[in-house]
Amino acid sequence: MSENRNSRRPKSSVLHMAEDPAEMVSIIATDPEQVMSGQDAPEVLPLLPVRNTVLFPGVVLPVTVTRKKSIRLVRKAYRGNKIVGVLAQKNTQSDDPTITDLYEVGTMARILKLLVLPDGNTTIIIQGQSRFKVEEEQQDSPYLTARVSYFSETFPNKTSKEVKGLVSSLKDAAAKMLKLNPEIPQEAQVALDNIESPAFLTHFLSSNINVEVGLKQKLLEINDGVERGTRLLEMMLKEIQLLEIKHEIHNKVHTDIDQQQRDYFLRQQIKVLQDELGFDGPDQEVEKLRARAKDKKWPPAVAKHFNKEVDKLSRVNPQAAEYPMSVNYVEFLIDLPWAEYTKDNFNLKRTRKILDQDHYGLEKVKDRIIEYLAVLKLKQDMKAPILCLYGPPGVGKTSLGRSVAQALGRKYVRMSLGGVRDEAEIRGHRKTYVGAMPGRLIAQIKKAGASNPVIILDEIDKVGADFRGDPQSALLEVLDPEQNSTFTDNYLEVEYDLSKVLFIATANSLDTIHPALRDRMEIIDLTGYTLEEKTQIAKKHLWPKVLHENGLTPKDVSITQPALQRVVDDYTRESGVRGLERKLGSVARNIAKSKALKEEHATILEPKDVSRILGAAIFDRDLYQDNETAGVVTGLAWTSVGGDILFIESLLSRGRGKVTLSGQLGDVMKESAVTALSYLRSRADSLGIDYRIFDQYDLHIHFPEGAVPKDGPSAGIAIFTSIASVFTQRKIRSHLAMTGEITLRGKVLPVGGIKEKILAAKRAGIRDVILCDKNRKDIQEISAEYLKDLTIHYAARVDDVLKVALLDELVANPLKLTVRDEPAPALYGPSVEVS
Numbered sequence: 001m002s003e004n005r006n007s008r009r010p011k012s013s014v015l016h017m018a019e020d021p022a023e024m025v026s027i028i029a030t031d032p033e034q035v036m037s038g039q040d041a042p043e044v045l046p047l048l049p050v051r052n053t054v055l056f057p058g059v060v061l062p063v064t065v066t067r068k069k070s071i072r073l074v075r076k077a078y079r080g081n082k083i084v085g086v087l088a089q090k091n092t093q094s095d096d097p098t099i100t101d102l103y104e105v106g107t108m109a110r111i112l113k114l115l116v117l118p119d120g121n122t123t124i125i126i127q128g129q130s131r132f133k134v135e136e137e138q139q140d141s142p143y144l145t146a147r148v149s150y151f152s153e154t155f156p157n158k159t160s161k162e163v164k165g166l167v168s169s170l171k172d173a174a175a176k177m178l179k180l181n182p183e184i185p186q187e188a189q190v191a192l193d194n195i196e197s198p199a200f201l202t203h204f205l206s207s208n209i210n211v212e213v214g215l216k217q218k219l220l221e222i223n224d225g226v227e228r229g230t231r232l233l234e235m236m237l238k239e240i241q242l243l244e245i246k247h248e249i250h251n252k253v254h255t256d257i258d259q260q261q262r263d264y265f266l267r268q269q270i271k272v273l274q275d276e277l278g279f280d281g282p283d284q285e286v287e288k289l290r291a292r293a294k295d296k297k298w299p300p301a302v303a304k305h306f307n308k309e310v311d312k313l314s315r316v317n318p319q320a321a322e323y324p325m326s327v328n329y330v331e332f333l334i335d336l337p338w339a340e341y342t343k344d345n346f347n348l349k350r351t352r353k354i355l356d357q358d359h360y361g362l363e364k365v366k367d368r369i370i371e372y373l374a375v376l377k378l379k380q381d382m383k384a385p386i387l388c389l390y391g392p393p394g395v396g397k398t399s400l401g402r403s404v405a406q407a408l409g410r411k412y413v414r415m416s417l418g419g420v421r422d423e424a425e426i427r428g429h430r431k432t433y434v435g436a437m438p439g440r441l442i443a444q445i446k447k448a449g450a451s452n453p454v455i456i457l458d459e460i461d462k463v464g465a466d467f468r469g470d471p472q473s474a475l476l477e478v479l480d481p482e483q484n485s486t487f488t489d490n491y492l493e494v495e496y497d498l499s500k501v502l503f504i505a506t507a508n509s510l511d512t513i514h515p516a517l518r519d520r521m522e523i524i525d526l527t528g529y530t531l532e533e534k535t536q537i538a539k540k541h542l543w544p545k546v547l548h549e550n551g552l553t554p555k556d557v558s559i560t561q562p563a564l565q566r567v568v569d570d571y572t573r574e575s576g577v578r579g580l581e582r583k584l585g586s587v588a589r590n591i592a593k594s595k596a597l598k599e600e601h602a603t604i605l606e607p608k609d610v611s612r613i614l615g616a617a618i619f620d621r622d623l624y625q626d627n628e629t630a631g632v633v634t635g636l637a638w639t640s641v642g643g644d645i646l647f648i649e650s651l652l653s654r655g656r657g658k659v660t661l662s663g664q665l666g667d668v669m670k671e672s673a674v675t676a677l678s679y680l681r682s683r684a685d686s687l688g689i690d691y692r693i694f695d696q697y698d699l700h701i702h703f704p705e706g707a708v709p710k711d712g713p714s715a716g717i718a719i720f721t722s723i724a725s726v727f728t729q730r731k732i733r734s735h736l737a738m739t740g741e742i743t744l745r746g747k748v749l750p751v752g753g754i755k756e757k758i759l760a761a762k763r764a765g766i767r768d769v770i771l772c773d774k775n776r777k778d779i780q781e782i783s784a785e786y787l788k789d790l791t792i793h794y795a796a797r798v799d800d801v802l803k804v805a806l807l808d809e810l811v812a813n814p815l816k817l818t819v820r821d822e823p824a825p826a827l828y829g830p831s832v833e834v835s
């Protein structure tokens with residue numbers, strides 16, 4: 001047996017820095033600085049070998065002595081000068097160590113106390129003094145004895161920056177270690193703060209640091225204080241790192257265990273609650289899902305996929321985040337109709353009747369729809385192209401689609417594509433994404449509850465594209481009869497057969513539809529309605545509808561044909577009938593209010609009643625149909641909301657040949673104006689215009705409704721007519737409108753949107769229209785009733801336009817264009833200013 005560090009420690013004055021708090025460390029008793037000075041150090045020392053510890057100068061240690069030889073040694077020493085030489089054992093295996101089993105450097109110690117314990121062990125409390133080195137072993141002694149030499153403490157300049165820095169670093173590191181080990185008593189920090197001697201600080205910390213004996217011994221052997229301190233600091237920092245990692249692991253393990261315990265209890269509690277309330281546990285839930293799926297007639301591939309998913313679900317922990325997602329997915333698979341078809345009603349006569357009931361006019365469109373359904377009836381295979389109803393807003397595209405569904409006896413769903421920019425909206429998100437959803441198409445089919453609904457793809461022209469992909473290309477697959485039987489939605493993961501779905505798209509404009517997409521659809525044109533048609537629609541459909549919507553019956557109030565015409569004429573100017581429906585709604589509401597308040601109201605609405613209810617006419621604007629002013633021409637424009645009329649005004653004022661264009665014109669329109677003017681200048685002689693007028697007058701061309709941007713070449717002949725009139729002061733034919741592009745050689749080129757423009761002209765009360773003769777074919781396509789009361793004049797050249805448009809007669813108060821005999825001021829022609 002050998003001497004061990006005592007496991008019991010005096011309470012108050014103990015500083016402990018080892019991992020095991022029960023391990024004794026040190027006691028600060030007397031002034032260590034003084035102790036370390038090594039006064040009265042004897043030349044020959046009895047040597048006390050110790051295991052597992054190294055005694056440092058100034059440090060107090062309790063040591064239990066068990067070996068007989070050593071007990072004899074300490075007793076003798078205690079009775080004498082109380083001095084022993086303490087040496088750490090190199091070879092810890094040896095029970096009777098010789099001098100070679102010990103390190104050469106040790107610490108001379110004073111025995112402060114000797115205690116004989118009841119179990120026979122002897123415990124001594126010793127304090128290290130100065131370090132010594134064994135020089136020569138003495139043979140004639142019952143225990144180990146040696147002649148030794150002493151080290152003197154070298155801690156150079158106590159106040160140097162280096163030493164101060166070192167001391168503060170050591171104290172910081174020690175404080176950190178204390179913090180990381182909560183079991184060390186608070187007094188330790190106080191004791192540490194009280195140490196002033198840098199040499200003792202290094203010894204004290206070296207004694208307490210938790211490293212193996214060999215390393216401690218190395219520290220003891222370093223004589224230079226600064227070097228010893230630096231080595232010590234390195235070791236402490238390493239230990240801090242170790243402690244921090246341990247700390248982290250400890251915390252994590254703790255939290256994991258806590259979490260597991262919480263989860264366990266929670267699960268138990270949920271189970272108890274579920275049992276009490278009769279709710280299903282996860283197993284029952286999976287079984288229920290399987291039972292629900294029993295009657296599904298899904299394709300084998302889908303059945304396989306479903307079984308796989310449900311099996312997976314039964315293995316997932318119900319507390320895991322993915323569990324509800326998986327349940328949702330499986331439920332979605334069950335809810336989706338798989339090859340569940342409604343029976344089509346192919347009674348085409350009945351279909352036609354329903355279409356006629358719901359929509360007035362639109363004969364050609366209805367014919368086309370019936371043809372389409374006839375093919376479907378005969379072939380029973382839907383590889384016919386997708387229909388696209390194209391036309392201005394409010395002409396009944398969407399409602400026609402609904403009527404088709406109703407007539408066929410199919411489910412109907414509407415999918416608005418306006419503003420869809422993300423491909424995922426069509427194709428869905430992968431199931432692995434948080435908040436993943438199926439695409440709109442599959443979601444709509446689920447909503448319809450049948451695999452063969454009529455799906456209205458509303459506003460297909462408004463589908464956008466950005467960094468999130470191009471939804472149009474996803475639609476390409478959907479609308480391709482060759483491909484859509486194997487449509488894949490990212491969320492669904494399995495193929496879905498869309499080939500039985502009847503797709504009807506609607507669009508206001510064809511330009512923005514991807515050419516490939518346009519190619520897959522059969523475009524059916526729905527132009528706007530004439531005034532007469534609108535009045536009929538109002539009478540047969542809209543008025544009964546608004547009455548019903550406002551809680552009225554035909555007995556409460558009726559409306560005369562002239563009154564309906566007044567609403568159409570004075571309060572709407574549109575291709576469709578949506579605005580008309582709104583206005584009729586206002587009228588009906590007014591009557592409903594009177595009826596509810598039991599006020600008196602007209603039971604037969606006449607035009608004057610309509611004017612009273614709706615207020616001043618909105619479209620009572622100047623139609624410029626008098627021709628008393630020079631330079632005012634009516635043009636015809638086409639916008640995505642249908643045709644419209646537009647006006648061009650030109651004015652001359654004395655000046656220097658400046659040209660001003662105003663009314664928010666686009667580049668193409670500005671160029672048309674410049675072209676028209678150049679051509680007019682070249683034709684000045686034949687029109688009897690003095691060329692000097694061009695230089696001595698400023699010309700201003702304005703397009704009223706200045707806030708509305710305008711562009712396109714189709715106003716070319718109208719601009720030309722306007723300036724020809726202003727330079728000649730000749731009258732323009734009244735109730736005349738025109739549209740056509742002009743070239744610098746005076747040719748008239750054809751333009752588009754003729755149908756809409758003709759309707760707009762009729763709405764505006766135009767009687768004569770000038771078009772390019774190449775537009776003749778467009779007119780032939782328009783049904784005769786639209787052209788009633790209209791005279792179409794065809795022009796190949798600008799001269800043909802002038803022949804119709806410009807009368808010989810001068811306007812009422814012609815401007816007197818006087819010219820001075822000045823040479824032409826500029827070689828470069830007139831300057832053009834645009835405002």
Ligand SMILES: Nc1ncnc2c1ncn2[C@@H]1O[C@H](COP(=O)(O)OP(=O)(O)OP(=O)(O)O)[C@@H](O)[C@H]1O
Pocket residue numbers: 358359360361362391392393394395396397398399400506507508537541542576577578581
């Ligand atoms: N020929 C018609 N006969 C009866 N009602 C009509 C007719 N045309 C349109 N309507 C009615 O006008 C309203 C607007 O029609 P709908 O919503 O179908 O227009 P749309 O062409 O789809 O317009 P948008 O392009 O703005 O979607 C509906 O209430 C519809 O019933």
